Amino acid sequence: xxTLHERIRDLLARATDAAFAAGVxxxxxxxxxxxxxxxRQASHGDMATNLCFALAKAAGKxxxxxxxxFAPIVRQVDAHGWLxxxxxxxxxxxxxxxxxxxxxxxxxxxxxxxxQFGLCNVGAQERVxxxxxxxxxxxxxxxxxxxxxxxxxxxxxxxxxxxFDVTTEYYINNVGNQVGKLGESVWCWLREPExxxxxxxxxxxxxxxxxPDGFPKDFPEDGYRxxxxxxxxxxxxxxxxxxxxxxxxxxxxxxxxxxxxVTGRADNxxxxxxxxQRQLERIRDDLAKLDxxxxxxxxxxxxxxxxxxxxxxxxxxxxxxxxxxxxxxxASQPADDEDAAPAGKAIFFRGTSELLPKPFRDTKDxxxxxxxxxxTYFAADIAYHDHKLARGFNHLxxxxxxxxxxxxxxxxxVIHALxxxxxxxxxxxxxxxxxxxxxxxxxxxxxxxxxxxxxGEFVTLRDVIDEVTxxxxxxxxDAVRFLFLMRKADAQLDxxxxxxxxxxxxxxxxxxxxxxxxxxxxxxxxxxxxxxxPLDALPAALALEDERALALGVxxxxxxxxxxxxxxxxxxxxxxxxxxCRAFHGYYSRHKSDxxxxxxxxxxxxxxxQLVRALKQVIGNGLRLLGVTAPERMTALPETGIEE
RNA sequence: GCGCCCAUAGCUCAGGUGGAUAGAGCACCGGCCUUCUAAGCCGGGAGUCAAGGGUUCGAAUCCCUUUGGGCGCGCCA
Numbered sequence: 001x002x003t004l005h006e007r008i009r010d011l012l013a014r015a016t017d018a019a020f021a022a023g024v025x026x027x028x029x030x031x032x033x034x035x036x037x038x039x040r041q042a043s044h045g046d047m048a049t050n051l052c053f054a055l056a057k058a059a060g061k062x063x064x065x066x067x068x069x070f071a072p073i074v075r076q077v078d079a080h081g082w083l084x085x086x087x088x089x090x091x092x093x094x095x096x097x098x099x100x101x102x103x104x105x106x107x108x109x110x111x112x113x114x115x116q117f118g119l120c121n122v123g124a125q126e127r128v129x130x131x132x133x134x135x136x137x138x139x140x141x142x143x144x145x146x147x148x149x150x151x152x153x154x155x156x157x158x159x160x161x162x163x164f165d166v167t168t169e170y171y172i173n174n175v176g177n178q179v180g181k182l183g184e185s186v187w188c189w190l191r192e193p194e195x196x197x198x199x200x201x202x203x204x205x206x207x208x209x210x211x212p213d214g215f216p217k218d219f220p221e222d223g224y225r226x227x228x229x230x231x232x233x234x235x236x237x238x239x240x241x242x243x244x245x246x247x248x249x250x251x252x253x254x255x256x257x258x259x260x261x262v263t264g265r266a267d268n269x270x271x272x273x274x275x276x277q278r279q280l281e282r283i284r285d286d287l288a289k290l291d292x293x294x295x296x297x298x299x300x301x302x303x304x305x306x307x308x309x310x311x312x313x314x315x316x317x318x319x320x321x322x323x324x325x326x327x328x329x330x331a332s333q334p335a336d337d338e339d340a341a342p343a344g345k346a347i348f349f350r351g352t353s354e355l356l357p358k359p360f361r362d363t364k365d366x367x368x369x370x371x372x373x374x375x376t377y378f379a380a381d382i383a384y385h386d387h388k389l390a391r392g393f394n395h396l397x398x399x400x401x402x403x404x405x406x407x408x409x410x411x412x413x414v415i416h417a418l419x420x421x422x423x424x425x426x427x428x429x430x431x432x433x434x435x436x437x438x439x440x441x442x443x444x445x446x447x448x449x450x451x452x453x454x455x456g457e458f459v460t461l462r463d464v465i466d467e468v469t470x471x472x473x474x475x476x477x478d479a480v481r482f483l484f485l486m487r488k489a490d491a492q493l494d495x496x497x498x499x500x501x502x503x504x505x506x507x508x509x510x511x512x513x514x515x516x517x518x519x520x521x522x523x524x525x526x527x528x529x530x531x532x533x534p535l536d537a538l539p540a541a542l543a544l545e546d547e548r549a550l551a552l553g554v555x556x557x558x559x560x561x562x563x564x565x566x567x568x569x570x571x572x573x574x575x576x577x578x579x580x581c582r583a584f585h586g587y588y589s590r591h592k593s594d595x596x597x598x599x600x601x602x603x604x605x606x607x608x609x610q611l612v613r614a615l616k617q618v619i620g621n622g623l624r625l626l627g628v629t630a631p632e633r634m635t636a637l638p639e640t641g642i643e644e
Numbered sequence: 645g646c647g648c649c650c651a652u653a654g655c656u657c658a659g660g661u662g663g664a665u666a667g668a669g670c671a672c673c674g675g676c677c678u679u680c681u682a683a684g685c686c687g688g689g690a691g692u693c694a695a696g697g698g699u700u701c702g703a704a705u706c707c708c709u710u711u712g713g714g715c716g717c718g719c720c721a
Contacts, residue, residue, distance in 0.1 A: 035660080035661085037660075037663090039664080040664095040666095040667075041664080041665080044664070048663095048664090050663065053663075053701090053702095056701090062701075063701080064701095089664075090663080090664045091663080091664080091701065091702075092663095092701090093663080093664070095664095136721065138721095173721065176720080176721060177720060177721070178720075178721055179721095332719070333719080346719065348719095363646075363647075363717075364717095366718095366719085367718095367719045368719095369719090370719045371719070372719095374719085376718095376719065376720085376721090377720070377721045378719095378721095380721095381721095402648085402649070402714085402715065402716090403715060403716065404716085405647085405648050405649075405715070405716060406647075406648075406715085406716040406717055407716085408648080409647090409648090436648085436649075438649075438650085438714085438715090439714085439715085486656095486657080486658095487656095487657075487658095488658090490649060490650075491649090491650075491657080492649095492650080492714070494656070496656095499670095502683095503683050504670095504683065506669080506670065507683090508669080510683055511669095511683075511684090513683090514681075514683050514684080515684095517681075517683095518680085518681060518683095518684085521680065521681060522680050522681095523680090524680085525680045526680080529680095559660090562660095563660055566660085566661095567660075571658085572658095572660090575658060575659095575668090578668080578669090579658095579668080582668085582669095585684055585685065586684090586685065586686085588680085588684080588685080589676085589682090589684060589685035589686075590685070590686075592676095592677085592679085592680090592685085593679090596679085596680065597680065598680055612680095633681085634681080634683070635681095
């Protein structure tokens with residue numbers, strides 16, 4: 001696949017070769033080193049380059065003089081006649097106006113490449129492990145998780161389109177206090193069938209409804225209070241799981257102390273495992289609603305040797321860190337916790353080590369193994385990332401909620417240390433790239449919707465998807481995905497449920513989908529009337545300025561994908577599609593009376609239909625990249641107001 | 645207190661590794677449907693790019709300071 005930009009870059013590169021040989025330029029440039037920009041202003045041509053600025057210093061001349069000398073060489077080298085004009089402008093820009101054959105060729109490029117159009121290979125098949133979501137399986141996903149999920153999944157699609165070899169992974173935090181708390185919460189409901197039945201009857205109306213009879217006896221202070229816990233207990237009861245007549249703490253102590261021990265009560269262990277598994281199923285279902293599948297689900301349990309045929313990687317990596325002096329033993333100092341285990345020696349990771357470059361250095365050394373030997377979450381994460389490296393991934397990307405940003409330098413420090421321990425002197429903590437996703441503020445008609453994770457009053461991702469589903473079954477997914485992608489990751493996002501349901505320009509997803517449907521509708525009509533040209537017909541009859549703009553517009557897709565992949569910013573694709581559709585809707589409307597796509601003249605009609613085909617292909621390719629459906633037709637929703 | 649992120653039109657936000665006269669949607673006002681979808685289009689007003697300083701041919705973009713917001717600083721996960 002050759003693209004318009006590549007052709008022009010090649011042309012300019014050949015011109016720099018010639019100019020270098022003639023002593024005009026101090027050096028020649030490779031095509032990829034040449035910046036091509038698409039000027040906003042029509043008077044600046046179709047494309048512009050600032051390469052004379054880049055070479056001015058080395059040439060010892062001012063950019064303008066360099067450009068004056070270089071421009072004639074560009075014209076000379078243009079054997080194919082792609083350039084209609086080469087102008088020197090401003091302080092040294094080279095403005096290029098493309099000839100008709102050149103910009104028309106981009107329509108042909110798109111049709112020749114079809115679904116492949118837009119792909120590039122800036123990733124050079126580099127293997128990347130992309131971890132995202134990794135929400136604790138202790139409850140339903142909320143909107144913030146959804147944003148991370150959509151961003152991660154779309155980033156994976158964009159990176160793949162740009163030639164990266166991406167593996168997506170979900171890390172299941174199924175060990176530790178939080179899952180223990182989940183099990184305990186379910187256990188409490190399991191013990192009291194009558195209370196549970198009453199609660200479920202009341203909660204059938206919705207999660208945030210208060211339950212007047214209160215929670216079961218001994219319900220943990222910081223337990224999970226959502227209705228889903230009672231539902232989970234009910235499901236387990238149906239499946240024949242019974243709560244043992246014992247104090248939960250017996251089992252909790254077992255869980256906390258040594259999960260591999262057989263001294264714990266098997267019943268409680270079963271309840272806990274079944275509970276998180278059930279939450280995970282639901283998470284998987286929610287993700288499926290957003291068309292998100294993972295290549296790999298990684299269980300924390302296997303790092304602790306709890307899954308079949310797994311070793312205790314956590315303790316193992318801790319030992320290795322100590323052996324390489326990246327960790328050390330020191331007195332345990334449990335802070336103001338009266339029932340903490342008696343102080344012993346704890347193991348600390350040397351996160352403040354001078355061997356770590358500043359960006360990867362922590363503010364204090366963190367505990368990985370507590371005084372009683374229990375590993376912290378951090379320890380498991382070290383083992384997890386060590387495992388990623390052991391699988392041969394040299395480039396890691398983690399998508400995290402922005403509230404985890406305090407954790408980033410710590411984790412990069414670990415990656416740095418682990419890499420050095422593996423004996424690679426060029427290794428740095430930068431092998432881990434962290435994308436922080438800011439939070440989502442949920443609004444309904446401009447007013448904030450109350451959130452709060454353990455209050456029992458939170459809006460789940462599923463609620464949101466369901467609420468914004470209007471006509472087609474995929475409309476909820478499409479709206480959520482597209483709107484989440486309308487902001488870059490590091491900007492907070494307001495998600496208004498009312499706007500997301502709306503079928504107007506407030507809601508960009510409909511604008512773009514409507515554009516695609518409109519293109520399909522034109523092609524459908526042309527086919528009915530027998531006016532469709534062969535797929536390889538040349539669009540030589542395109543002549544309008546609007547048509548030039550559209551042809552140049554479709555040629556941008558590969559550039560946009562490359563840029564989005566390199567910057568890890570999928571939102572660029574969403575903005576590109578919105579802009580391209582705006583240009584198309586304008587073309588369509590402006591020429592409704594004087595230059596309709598399907599007109600009298602066959603040559604013009606065929607050329608315009610080729611352009612329409614190209615637009616449909618590009619918008620379709622772009623939407624697929626975002627995981628949003630590209631509908632062939634859209635039927636208007638009934639007006640919410642008065643019907644006629 | 646320390647650290648990270650953010651500040652662009654009335655509102656919500658875009659603005660390739662620094663480039664030419666800073667853009668879009670919403671809202672507001674005025675136009676456009678016999679004819680491929682009016683879920684659309686065309687036109688209008690609107691900015692000290694938070695403030696100050698610095699780097700240079702050139703800064704919304706890079707550096708420093710200040711102000712104002714968000715978040716984080718557990719032997720939680």
